[in-house]
Amino acid sequence: MAKPSKASLDMIRQLVEMPTVSRDSNLDLIHWIRDHLKGMGVESTLVHDATGKKANLYATLGPQDRPGIVLSGHTDVVPVDGQDWHTDPFRLTEKDGLLYGRGTSDMKSFVAIALAYAPQFLAQPLQTPIHYAFTYDEEVGCLGAKRLIEVLKEMPVTPKACIVGEPTGMQVIGQHKGKKSWRVDVRGFECHSSLTHLGANAVEAAAELIAFIKALARKKKAEGPFDAEFAPPHTSLHTGTVQGGTALNIVPKDCSFLWEIRYLPQDDVDALYDEVVAYARDRLEPELKAVDPACGFSFTQISGFPGLATPDSAGVIELAKVLTGANRVSKVSFGTEAGLFSQEAGIPTIVCGPGSIEQAHKPNEFIALDQIAQCEAFMDRLLERVRGKAGPLPV
Structure with missing residues (x-):
């Protein structure tokens, strides 16, 4: 040697x-x-x-x-x-x-x-x-x-x-692969947990969006596109950290999480991101805003490289x-x-x-x-x- x-x-x-x-x-x-x-x-x-x-x-x-x-x-x-x-x-x-x-x-x-x-x-x-x-x-x-x-x-x-x-x-x-990552902040409405009908649970809303991101990850794993020379051979989505809530008997006002997409060079990362945002805006936010118009989701990109x-x-x-x-x-x-x-x-x-x-x-x-x-x-x-x-x- x-x-x-x-x-x-x-x-x-x-x-x-x-x-x-x-x-x-x-x-x-x-x-x-x-x-x-x-x-x-x-x-x-x-x-x-x-x-x-x-x-x-x-x-x-x-x-x-x-x-x-x-x-x-x-x-x-x-x-x-x-x-x-x-x-x-x-x-x-x-x-x-x-x-x-x-x-x-x-x-x-x-x-x-x-x-x-x-x-x-x-x-x-x-x-x-x-x-x-x-x-x-x-x-x-x-x-x-x-x-x-x-x-x-x-x-x-x-x-x-x-x-x-x-x-x-x-x-x-x-x-x-390329990568983009985001922070999602969810604003809810705080109240006592015995009165959940008066509150908007930020942690549960975040969890629903995280579950949607996981569903997209499963779809990519099942349907591709694929390139066998990569491991894994498809675009991946992943949630890394979640923070929210203050006590079990309080409907949480705030929750935030970090998630990322690591994408094949030929895949459309922006289209995937748009799907996540659309789900938050169209499916989840109306229920939150019905409690308080100030409730909702905000997305901030924290890193990315092609x-x-x-x-x-x-x-x-x-x-x-x-x-x-x-x-x-x-x-x-x-x-x-x-x-x-x-x-x-x-x-x-x-x-x-x-x-x-x-x-x-x-x-x-x-x-x-x-x-x-x-x-x-x-x-x-x-x-x-x-x-x-x-x-x-x-x-």
């Missing part, structure tokens, strides 16, 4: 040991990367959020006047609160061929390996530049990528292809196959920023990175050393391609 380079391991350690939980700022890490690149003569563009406490980083290695290949990854990680870690999650620990730490798999290792290769990219007369795109708040709705793409659209040079390094076991992913549907014939797919040695392209059900780069920025995009999504968000998250070595082999082949020594790029 090939061993990872010290440069990559050191960079992984550097990034993992800089906590960047989504609820906190990522500026220490972003500023460190900016200064690290500046030390090699590379200038970075920082794109901040509205608070100024978080930022994306965009940088170009090689020619500035032509489109290149984006290596993209998010810098934020999910919290470790309440998880049973056997090691310090923000201290890289190596044991039995595995590296433990928050973000090792999702997805600081890819970012680190890309950065570790900067000196090699810069040492070559690149015919095709390498762009770095490192984002904030992917874990809470791909917020950073959306802001970065707004800026990319205004730049004089648009990248020709993008590789998002989410953990895929270095398999080439050309399609993934699906990815890069055709197998796309040049970026052909490039990824060459870089990985893969013979096929796969599909995954989890979402990434790739759909945004593809649909919002118009950049042909695939997902391919080291590690396993099965480790993402879990306690004792790890990445295998052989995955790091495979990603380095990927970068070695990419280096040969962008320096023009292995024939023309297919993108």
